[in-house]
Amino acid sequence: MSVPNADPSCQSNASAESNSPAAKSSGTGVDKSGDRVREMFRQIAPRYDAMNHLLSLNVDKWWRRKAVQTLNMDGDAPILDLCCGTGDLAIAIADAAGPDIQVIGSDFCHAMLEIARGKEDKRTRDASGGSGRHTIPFLEADSMALPFDNDSFQCVTVAFGLRNIADTDQGLSEMTRVCQPGGQVMVLEFSQPTLPVLKQAYNFYFRHVLPRIGQWMARNDKSAYEYLPESVGQFPCGEALAERMRGVGLENVTFRPLTLGVATIYLGEKPGEKSSAQPSSASSEQEALVTA
Numbered sequence: 344m345s346v347p348n349a350d351p352s353c354q355s356n357a358s359a360e361s362n363s364p365a366a367k368s369s370g371t372g373v374d375k376s377g378d379r380v381r382e383m384f385r386q387i388a389p390r391y392d393a394m395n396h397l398l399s400l401n402v403d404k405w406w407r408r409k410a411v412q413t414l415n416m417d418g419d420a421p422i423l424d425l426c427c428g429t430g431d432l433a434i435a436i437a438d439a440a441g442p443d444i445q446v447i448g449s450d451f452c453h454a455m456l457e458i459a460r461g462k463e464d465k466r467t468r469d470a471s472g473g474s475g476r477h478t479i480p481f482l483e484a485d486s487m488a489l490p491f492d493n494d495s496f497q498c499v500t501v502a503f504g505l506r507n508i509a510d511t512d513q514g515l516s517e518m519t520r521v522c523q524p525g526g527q528v529m530v531l532e533f534s535q536p537t538l539p540v541l542k543q544a545y546n547f548y549f550r551h552v553l554p555r556i557g558q559w560m561a562r563n564d565k566s567a568y569e570y571l572p573e574s575v576g577q578f579p580c581g582e583a584l585a586e587r588m589r590g591v592g593l594e595n596v597t598f599r600p601l602t603l604g605v606a607t608i609y610l611g612e613k614p615g616e617k618s619s620a621q622p623s624s625a626s627s628e629q630e631a632l633v634t635a
């Protein structure tokens with residue numbers, strides 16, 4: 344099958360919108376301007392996976408598996424994973440979806456996408472042709488202005504990336520716009536534990552231990568790992584984020600804390616009746632844009 348229509352005019356980077364005063368004051372108080380976030384992830388990209396697995400004691404892999412299990416994947420309509428980073432969730436979704444469903448990954452950090460593409464290339468080689476499923480195209484795109492038609496995807500997902508979008512509501516709105524009626528919007532994100540002792544230990548680890556380990560492993564400015572606790576601590580979680588999802592038009596919004604609230608899966612449905620029909624074919628120029 345072909346990928347959904349992608350508009351080349353939407354392929355600009357996120358810096359113009361992310362650097363706006365409105366974006367910077369979107370409710371978190373953390374500097375999430377496009378240039379800053381992109382450069383931060385560019386610097387840590389080579390060791391991003393190793394640090395994630397070490398710092399989470401590999402629990403992040405289990406979180407992604409549980410997130411994939413929440414998705415209702417059927418028919419042949421595609422699935423979009425935005426803020427896909429190095430591609431772990433997109434690849435996990437594609438492996439679970441089967442050969443009839445195309446999965447697409449998007450991110451605005453080129454260095455992270457290059458790692459994701461390398462993983463997918465290796466998987467295809469190791470599987471002697473890819474085990475029959477579609478190869479995942481990884482597209483550089485702005486999550487606040489996604490380059491896809493309305494109602495294109497049966498599921499739209501994001502893992503540990505929504506809090507990095509300068510305008511949370513705009514990011515959720517775009518996820519909802521490109522989701523098909525009856526389809527799912529799924530968010531996997533860090534959250535705050537509620538048990539007092541665990542919350543204190545969690546906050547100490549995030550604010551004092553993680554930045555130092557991250558700086559040592561990345562051989563880099565520790566600002567990237569100071570940003571993490573700041574962004575998590577000031578990002579809405581639980582019912583607060585569920586309400587933001589309802590605010591962009593999603594229905595039946597639920598959330599499930601994982602590992603005593605360290606992470607949470609949020610799931611919402613776009614109003615309307617789900618259809619298994621795939622979107623109209625893209626032009627050859629648009630297809631080349633996505634698959635490049």
